Amino acid sequence: MRRPRWVLAFLLAMLVAAAFAWLGQWQMSNAIRSSSDPVVDTEAIQPLSEVADTGIGVTEAGAGVVVRVRGSFVPGDSRLLSPRQNGGETGTWVVGRFVTEAPEGEPGSNLAVAIAWAPDAAAAQRALEEFDRDPEFVSSRLLEGRYMPAEAAQVPREDEDPQTLKSMLPAHLANLWTDVDSPVYAGYLVMHSQAGGTELLLGLDPIDSVAPTPPEKVSWLNVFYAVEWVVFAGFAVFFWFRLARDAWEKEHELKLLSQAEPEPSDPH
Structure with missing residues (x-):
């Protein structure tokens, strides 16, 4: 299947997959909070x-x-x-x-x-x-x-x-x-x-004052988005593969059918 159109389709699929992979990498970089990010000390008055x-x-x-x-x-x-x-x-x-x-x-x-x-x-x-x-x-x-x-x-x-x-x-x-x-x-x-x-307070109770929980080191929502982009990248390559394979199978079947047809007999 080294036809020009399928080679071009493969290059396009790889380009789309690369774009999706880059988006996945970008999401992963945003998912992990750097340890150098400043953390607010909420208990220091x-x-x-x-x-x-x-x-x-x-x-x-x-x-x-x-x-x-x-x-x-x-x-x-x-x-x-x-x-x-x-x-x-x-x-x-x-x-x-x-x-x-x-x-x-x-x-x-x-x-x-x-x-x-x-x-x-x-x-x-x-x-x-x-x-x-x-x-x-x-x-x-x-x-x-x-x-x-x-x-x-x-x-x-x-x-x-x-x-x-x-x-x-x-x-x-x-x-x-x-x-x-x-x-x-x-x-x-x-x-x-x-x-x-x-x-x-006048006999009333002080209100619970709970310190906020520190931010998570990993944003699981961003991780989920990153996995989605990787799946899309794989699907782009798989989509090209299926189209190319279906076209090859169709051409192969037509070739076999043409070989199986009997040659016309010579009337003379």
């Missing part, structure tokens, strides 16, 4: 201003990092958020509005803070009302906590209050707060009780 900015969303370097920030809570803007899991149990979060300190003459930024967890909405409501009555609630304090990205929005069911909060979404909370005339952080803070927040 940093100032909030160094890992987050109100002008952008939560970055990969800032998500899950333990931070410190100074400011004060705003009475009357605390909310309840449920259902929330804590230590394997379902309950309610008490969420507050925290305004960070800024240079003199400049407004502070708004930060949503998950203050504490209650086993039921009634206990959380009592704590919320106590916060609003406590003059110490609005005093300046240094908070420590884990800075987390906003959660996806959840629409309340038809039988629920449309104002029911089910997701920690600072952009939505900002619409419920009063007199918001300064920027709002895209993420929120899960408050730790160690610094500036112990007296705020």
